[in-house]
Amino acid sequence: MTAYKKFLLTWLVIMVIGFLIIFSFLYVSDQFVLPFLLFIFISQIFLSKIICPNCGAPVTYQGKIAGTRIYGGFLHRKCRACEWDLNKDLSGDR
Numbered sequence: 001m002t003a004y005k006k007f008l009l010t011w012l013v014i015m016v017i018g019f020l021i022i023f024s025f026l027y028v029s030d031q032f033v034l035p036f037l038l039f040i041f042i043s044q045i046f047l048s049k050i051i052c053p054n055c056g057a058p059v060t061y062q063g064k065i066a067g068t069r070i071y072g073g074f075l076h077r078k079c080r081a082c083e084w085d086l087n088k089d090l091s092g093d094r
């Protein structure tokens, strides 16, 4: 499975779990800020585990702005660090 497909799949799972968490919190209380922040935090951890097979940069890496590394939930087809096509399967990837 390519890094690109892994990212899409992880996003899908996170979205389903995230909505379940947020709606269940809304059901018991009107507090949704805390579970929402927790959800963002946890999703960032999972998404940053998916890395570019060529250079090892997380797929959440968005490039540098004013010398600061920016990470986010947006996926690019090409690695922002080395321009590797993230939807390309490696021969050794089984």
Ligand SMILES: [Zn+2]
Binding pocket: 052, 053, 054, 055, 056, 057, 079, 080, 081, 082, 083, 084
């Ligand atoms: Zn790369």
